Amino acid sequence: MIGVLVDIGFWVLGILAVASAVLVFVVDSMARATYALALSFVAVGLSLLLLQQNYVGVVTVLMMVMEMAVMAVYMVMYMGMNPALMPMSMVHDKRAALAVSVAAFVVLGAGALLVPWPVRRGVPSPDVTAALGEALMGKQMLVMVVVSPVMVATIVGGIVLAAGRTRYDRFGDDLDVRPPRDPERGGVGR
Amino acid sequence: MTLQTVLLVAAALFAVGLYGAISQQVVVMVMMGLEVMVNAVLLAAGAMWWFLAPDPTGQVLLLVVLAAMTVEMAMGFAVATLVHRHRGSDMTDSATDLAG
Numbered sequence: 093m094i095g096v097l098v099d100i101g102f103w104v105l106g107i108l109a110v111a112s113a114v115l116v117f118v119v120d121s122m123a124r125a126t127y128a129l130a131l132s133f134v135a136v137g138l139s140l141l142l143l144q145q146n147y148v149g150v151v152t153v154l155m156m157v158m159e160m161a162v163m164a165v166y167m168v169m170y171m172g173m174n175p176a177l178m179p180m181s182m183v184h185d186k187r188a189a190l191a192v193s194v195a196a197f198v199v200l201g202a203g204a205l206l207v208p209w210p211v212r213r214g215v216p217s218p219d220v221t222a223a224l225g226e227a228l229m230g231k232q233m234l235v236m237v238v239v240s241p242v243m244v245a246t247i248v249g250g251i252v253l254a255a256g257r258t259r260y261d262r263f264g265d266d267l268d269v270r271p272p273r274d275p276e277r278g279g280v281g282r
Numbered sequence: 283m284t285l286q287t288v289l290l291v292a293a294a295l296f297a298v299g300l301y302g303a304i305s306q307q308v309v310v311m312v313m314m315g316l317e318v319m320v321n322a323v324l325l326a327a328g329a330m331w332w333f334l335a336p337d338p339t340g341q342v343l344l345l346v347v348l349a350a351m352t353v354e355m356a357m358g359f360a361v362a363t364l365v366h367r368h369r370g371s372d373m374t375d376s377a378t379d380l381a382g
Contacts, residue, residue, distance in 0.1 A: 102287070110295055185305060239346065
């Protein structure tokens with residue numbers, strides 16, 4: 093009985109995830125596209141819960157809902173229009189993109205159905221979330237140790253790319269230009 | 283729910299994301315396509331973990347995929363800001379010289 097319910101839940105969530113992902117590129121407003129993408133992420137997050145990925149599923153849902161909120165703010169900033177009301181269709185080479193996408197689906201789908209997948213090895217631990225925590229704090233700690241500097245580099249790189257004027261613009265490459273090259277003169281001693 | 287059916291759904295998601303990443307002109311919409319593709323990878327990796335080898339090591343791989351998603355998003359927003367500042371536009375077609 094539970095197996096049937098899980099099957100039904102998976103198909104509902106799977107169809108919802110794919111349909112809302114399609115809607116992202118079909119609807120005629122950025123705001124609706126963002127909501128559709130958030131819905132697709134939530135459906136995938138809940139599918140992960142069905143696969144007993146309790147921690148990863150919940151993190152996916154929480155992270156992506158917040159990310160879509162940030163994305164909506166960006167759209168309002170950069171599109172220069174009311175994203176909920178302004179219809180838009182900004183695509184190029186739609187036919188070629190569709191052909192590539194269908195070909196990718198056929199290849200991946202054929203692989204999924206035709207590959208003789210091996211039988212399951214091992215059994216999941218009774219509490220998969222606790223097992224994940226122990227792995228991260230134990231023999232898999234190197235993974236997190238590597239991911240951490242990547243995250244720091246992302247923060248630094250993001251700020252360098254996005255900042256309009258930095259100290260290098262003001263003080264030169266060696267930070268030795270005095271007074272600083274500011275667009276307006278002023279301040280103490282200048 | 284079998285490995286094959288989950289992978290089929292993941293393949294559909296990946297294909298939809300690929301269409302978006304190739305066809306869209308707005309940087310943020312291209313990022314949405316990439317996000318859908320990474321989402322598909324996440325689902326496929328989750329299914330592989332559960333149906334093939336459900337030990338904690340596989341879950342760590344999923345966390346790495348989530349981290350990659352975060353990095354992609356943060357750098358994408360930074361690049362969108364940079365392109366908008368220099369070109370006054372958020373379209374990929376106005377930044378073709380990035381290709382070299």
